[in-house]
Structure formats: C-alpha cells, structure tokens
Amino acid sequence: MNIHHRISLTVLAVALALASNGNAHAQHDHSQHAAQSEAARPTTGAQSHAGHETKADADRTGQAVDHSTMDHSQMDHSQMDHSRHSDPSPVDHAAMGHGTPATQAPIEPIPAVTDADRAAAFPALDHHAMEHAPAINRFVLFNRLEAWDADHGTGQAWEGSAWIGSDLNRLWLRSEGEREGGRTEASDLEAMYGRSVSPWWDLLVGVKQDFRPADSQTWAAFGVQGMAPYKFELSATAYVGSGGRTAATLEAEYDLLLTNRLILQPLIEADLSFKDDPQHGVGTGLNKIEAGLRLRYEFTRRFAPYIGVVHERAFGNTADYRREEGEPARDTRVVVGVRLWF
Template identity: 45%
Template structure:
C-alpha cells in the first residue's frame, strides 16, 4: 500500500516537473527547429488574424484597423510568430514591404524573398524660360535704338614701339668706333608714323648718319608702303631727300626694306636691307644682316661715286636675357665699289674692312 502510494507520488512529481520545464525548452529551441516542426501555419485561423487574411485577399479594400489584443489572447502567441515561415508581412497594416528585405527568414505574400528597394532618383525639373517678346522685330528695333556707350570694341587701337636694333662698339684696323641702328613707330596696324636712323662714328665725330620720318600704310598682310623724308648728316654737307619704299616680311621670314630717294639737283639714291633671325635656342639668336647703297650720280663732297657705292654683311649673335634686353657680339664685313672705292684709295684708305662688334639690343 505504501509502495503504491509512493509510486503514485513520484509519477505526479515527474508530470509536474515536465509541465514546468516545457515552456523553458520552448523558449531555448532555435527557430529552424520550430519551422521544421511547423512548416506552414494558417494565419487566418489564429485569433485576431482573420481581418489580416481578408485584407490580403482583397488588396483594393481599405485596410481595417487592427483589433486590440485582449486578455484572452496570450502574449506568448505573438512572440512565437517570429520564427514562422510563410507569413505575409506586406499584408500587415503599417508594415513596409521594403523594410523586410534585410530581415532573414521573412517572405513576401508570394513566398519569395523580397528584393532590396531600388533607390529613386528625382528628375530635375526643366527651367522655366521667360516668355519671348510679342513682336520680335519691334524688340530688336528697340535694342538697336538703345545707347551703347562704352561698348565699342577697340579692334584697331593705337600703340607704339622703340627698337634699338644695334648699339655697338666697333674695332677695325686698329681703330675704334661706334655705330647705331634704331627704329620707332606709333599708330595703328594700318597707318603709323615711323622714325628710323642709322650711322657710324669714329675719331670723336659722326662720319655718316641719317634719320628718316615716314608715313607707313599697310597694303597687304605683313607689308607696308612708306612715304616721307630723309636727312643726311656727317662729314659732308647736310642733304635732304624725299623717301618712298616698301617694308615687310618676305617668305621664309626675311625682314626686307627697299627705299628710293630723290634729292635736290636731280640726285637719286636707293637702299636695300635684309635681316633674318635664326633661333639657335629660345634665347640664343643669330642675326645675319645685309645692306647696300646706290647713288644715281657722284657726290664728291661725301666721297661717293655713282652706281653701287657700298655693301656690308654682318653676323651678330645675341643672348636674350629678357626679350627686351639682349647683349651681342659679332663681325661685319664692309666693301666699297666703283667711284667710292676710288675716293678711298685716294685717301690711302682700305676698300675692304672687317669689324669686330659688341653691343646690346633693346626695345620698349
């Protein structure tokens, strides 16, 4: 009797312990085991879920307000729904379907995992243009009649330049001297006033020099005509000439000057000059120069014969410390011809000279 009562007591104690331990094991079990034990659940059969099921069937109907949980619905029922598969999260009021894409194990109403929501890019609105004038012709006429003070473009401005091409000391046959060659102008690209001068000095006095004032007018690209006067000064009496000629850049970038002169008493003369700049480097420049003078009649006061009077060829090598300032060294060969050579021989002077030169080239 006692054994039977003891056995009954042990069985009751085991049943009670099992009932108390069941909720603890249910909470510690993983979601995968719960989903294996319960693969699918009819959400419509759960208390309070029939309204959600009706909303899933009829998508066009307005979502019903979810019923509040009562005391009859245990709180454990809602907590056990976390690991259930097949649950339509999109049908729940207030639940965004795109927010379930990052939750593992959540499925859409069609049983497929939800894709990440695509980022929407707003298209910029087109600018709103102001309405055009009602009468375009009248509008343009009004614009043309408006004063445009200060809006004119200076496409032909005035500007000037001073170039001292040669300012040098010379040495020939044991004698020292100086020489110069300069050119200045002011005006526009089409018309300008030009002043040029050249000459040489020896023994403390100017042997031969001239200065010209010319009106230069453009007749073509890189070519100008010149018209003006020339004045000679030096060992002979002063001479005045009317001057006319052309100046410009010939093919292959040769700088050319060709000028004719007419003086008093039927005197005539001509001068031809050609220069070229050979860039050895960006700063080191070799400049060859050729010049010749011709006279229509002899001028004993200036010891000049008729015809080709003289010719010279010079080579000057300069280094441009700046573009505006360049020292140079060089050599110049000079030769006189015809009647001019006869005057030189009569004075026991050489008809051919070789000069060593050193100077500076400056422009402003």
C-alpha cells in the same frame, strides 16, 4: 456423339475464347497509347502562332516555313513553354524588339530648354568692363648699338627705328650712323608716313636728312618694308635729292633661333647711286655692301647683348674716293653690342 467429336468441339471453344481475349487486350493497349499521345501533344493555346504553319504541318505538306515573312508581333509569347530551353532564365521579349512601339519615350528624357538655361549660356556683356587695346600704340627698337676696335681708336655704330600710330597708319622714324676716333663719319634721320597694305607689308613715304658726311642734304623718300615668306625682314627705299640725284638702299635680315634665347642674325645692306657725287664720296652704281653676322642672347625679349663680325666693301668710284681719303675700300671688324626695345 463419339469421343472424337467432343474433343474437337472443346478445342474449337478454347481457341475462340483465346482469340476473343487477345482482341480485347490489343484494343485496351492502343487506347492507352492514344491517350498518352494526346496528353503529350501541345494544345492549341500553348503554341498560339496565329496564321502560321508548324514544323509538323510543314513536314506534312512538304513546304518549308519562311520565317522572314512571319509576323512575330502577333505571337503570344506569354503562353509558350520555355521549360524546354536550356537557359532557365526568363527571356525578355521587350528587349528583343517584338511589339515595341516606334514612339516609345527614352528611359531618361531630355528636359526642355528654359529661359534660365539660355540666360546662363549667353550672359549679357558689359562693354564698359571689357578692356580694349588702345587705338594708338608705339614701339622703339635699337637693332644695333655696337662698338669695335678701330685703327684710330674705337668705333661705334647705331641703327634703330620707332613708330607711333594705329594698325593701319603710322609715323615712322629711322636712323643710323657711324663714329670713329671721336668723329661722326655718317648719320641720317628719316621721318615717314607708313600705310599698311597687307598684314605683313607697309608702304612708306617721307623725307630723309643726311647730316654727315660733308654738308647736310635732304631727300624725298619712297619705300616698302615688311616680312617676306620664311620670315625674312626686307626693306627697300628709293631717294630723290636736289640736282637730279637719286639713290636707293636695300636691306634684309633674318633671325635664326638656335634656342629660345640664343639667336643668330645675319644681315646684309646694299647702297646704290645713280649719279656721281664726289663731294660726298659717292660714285655711280653699287656703292657698298655691308654684311654682318651677330649672335645675341636674350635675357629678356627687351634686352639682348650680342657679339658679331661685320664685313664692309666699297665698289667702283666710291672705292676710289675712299682710297684718296686714305681709307681702305674693304674692312672686317669684330663688334660687341646690345639690342633692346621698349
């Protein structure tokens, strides 16, 4: 063998030796990387999503994972690796509602109602110790007690009412009149039975006795009184006397509260007759209208002095009868008085 053949064999042996070492190193490196990958891969116990596909599985199969259909109640959250979460605090899965029984008892259960609780809520009533309003009541009101300066001295007038009875049935007394120069010009008294027909209205039936002017006379009376909408107090009464005489009286008043104690009271009253009565100075039709405006101050609800102005005017034959007696057909006067009730 010549020198050239020896050199070629030597080079071939060195090349084979180098190739053998390279394959061994490559196999060693790949085995280490495989071991490291297996160590880093999470075990089946750490991600125990029974019956679910992982994201890697979904990527391999090419199908998206529908989390809305996943049954999280079967997930083993106790084995999950929470170390990769940014929040180091533990997760309260019970508060998240996973696996909470529907019939779980409240934290502070409501105690059952006992007989003692019922007795305390609904105590027995002692009717003998309760105060009831009396069945019979009474009320007296002097709406006007007033005086004024007249041509022949001073004048006085009154108008009042009183009742006694129950809420439904009452006996009513009403009276009004005038005096001037020490002489009674007019006065009357009514006694009537009143029956409540609504919370605001009463029907009245009874008798009326006129004492002045001239001779006294008696009337049968029928009427209605009460409070209309907007708190207007109304009264309408018809009278039937002897000899076919008939008459009627209409009255309306209203209390306008300027303050809690200062009250302005407008009032209007109209008298009608359906037959001439010269003896009493009354003509047919509208006899007279009286309109007043009184301002009172209530020191108490029971006692209220007032000052006001009153205008009175007669019409038709009634005005003629007054002129024949030397009296004016119309008159305006300033009055002072007091309103009281008890």
